[in-house]
Amino acid sequence: MLTRRQFIQTTAIATTLTSLPAISVAMGSGPDYHYDLIAEESAISILPNTQTPAWTFNQQFPAPVIRAKQGQPLTIRFTNKLKEPTTIHWHGLRIPIAMDGVPFLSQPPIMPGETFTYQFTPPDAGTFWYHPHMNSVKQLGKGLVGVLIVDEAEKPEFDHDVVIGLKDWRLEDDGSFLPLSIPRYAARGGTLGNVKTVEGKIKPIFEIPAGGRVRARFANMDNTRTYNLSMKGFNATVIAEDGNAVATPYPLVDRKTGVGMRLDLGFIAPEEVGKEVIVYDKKGKLHFEIFRFKTVASTSKKIHRDIPVLPVNPIASVDIEQAEKLSFVFEWAGALSPTKKDGSVKHQFWTINKRAWKGMSANNLPEPLARLELGKTYLITLTNTTPHHHPIHLHGHTFTVLKSTKRDITPYHTDTILLAKNERAQIAFVADNPGQWMFHCHVIEHMKTGLMGFIDVT
Structure with a gap:
């Protein structure tokens, strides 16, 4: 396990060496990858000659690039030095529910001063990212975002x-x-x-x-x-x-x-x-x-004429003929926002299937959007009835985009689909990861004002 000082120094050096073959190297020894990650307030420079009171990982922005390897265990020991609770969600990774980083749904909030160790083995290679799933407008908006790369089991040959x-x-x-x-x-x-x-x-x-x-x-x-x-x-x-x-x-x-x-x-x-x-x-x-x-100038003498083709991730094949059909409609709810007892307004502008997300706590979980059977294929129609784009993200699963009313689709795998205004799309996936998984728009304000729910896979 690297010390905090070693991790900060190593990642800071790596991110400045933009002329080398990679901007980040995997930390740790042997078959495992180990990281120390700390959330805390730090002054950084974004605009020239100014300091911004950002919230950072390991006192830096950009945050350290966490690099893992497909099929190899990954450990991130996370410490919260903020003045409020937080968690970390590993966006796009198909991992156990206990590691997904959604407060109350998959883990208790990590309180100020506490440490939580995330441990999982990524089955998929690719480019992912990490961020909190609490007080998201502020925590992400102030800088708590970072990239996580899972290298292929057999890494393709790139020079940079x-x-x-x-x-x-x-x-x-x-x-x-x-x-x-x-x-x-x-x-x-x-x-x-x-x-x-x-x-x-x-x-x-x-x-x-x-x-x-x-x-x-x-x-x-x-x-x-x-x-x-x-x-x-x-x-x-x-x-x-x-x-x-x-x-x-x-x-x-x-x-x-x-x-x-x-x-x-x-x-x-x-x-x-x-x-x-x-x-x-x-x-x-x-x-x-x-x-x-x-x-x-490059030190390599090789002359390249083609780009390596990446290996496809091991996603379960969907059984469309036996699939159960579901439908989710994303709508604008107008300004019918409830008022709290103290007179302040709890803004709720968006709904999924006519229901706005109202939040949750340790003793109060809303009903899921749907209950799914483990191992079964689901064919889902997503309808955006609003005049705005919505990047719709599903935790814990990878789905296949099949059709759209707005564009020609060659079926592809993803965890987030960008629905255009008035677009209807069809997706399918095998519910092969048990747990309660968030399903929401990733425009953070849309998520926080209603456009969020979860599915229950059992």
Whole structure:
């Protein structure tokens, strides 16, 4: 087990070496991977010449990249040094319910000063991320987000592996926080940040080896924003979506990536040293720069012409003919928000199947959205009746997207589907992981104001 000081120093060094083949190395010894992770308040610099009173993991942003290996045990000893309870959810990982990090549903809240050890063996390889599941608007909004990479059992050969964490901040000019949520925006698309960052930097430049094979891991860890990622004509290939390898990789044109979603791209860097490749957020016909890659001299003498195809994760095959059909409708509830006894308003703007999430406690769990039978296939219709995008995330399972009324679908595996306005989509999965699993919109304000529930797999 690394000491806290060793972990901070090692990850801080690794994240600065952007010209090396990887931005992070797995910690630990032998077949196991061990980490110490600490949540605490720390001042960081986002805007030039200012300090922001962020909430961080291991006193840094971006947070340490946790690197594990498919099929190998992973241990994260987590200590809460915040002044309020918290947990950690490992977004996209199919792990036991006791490790899922949802307070009251899967574990008690981790109180200030307490330590909780998360232990699990990831069955899937890919790009994932981690974040609290308590007081989420504030805890995520102030910086408690990080990337978790599970390397393939047989790692594909890339010359460079780079993490690209996307996150907005809501900041005053002096670096202090603006209000993280505004009700009239929460009732619409969500409260957007005013400072866009990539790995905590504004329009950074990432160095890549000239002529090298690059794996770029995009992770949208924002509270609200949907990106439409584009490289504007540069040849890049989509090799994984939301932690799952694409069986048949395809060229990137542009790809909408909602909150909580990930996208792995593979490409051959330009052979000329000093060449720049720009990554954009495409809005209509316009392209807005997010950051740049820049080629540097490479020590490798290999000449690459292709991108490795990733192995597909071991997802259970669905039995559509025997599947039970379910339907979830996501709606806007208007401003019919209940008033608390003290006169304050508990905003509830959104519903699933006409029911808003009202929260839970140790002695008060709402009824599940559905009760599922372990080992059975479910065919689920998801309907978004609202004029806003909703990235719908299911804990503990990977599902297959089959159909959509808004786009042509080649079936693919994911844990989060971005439903466009008035879109109806069909998904299927085998309920093969027992437990009570959250099912919610990952626009954090939508989740906190009604668009959340859980399914019970027994």
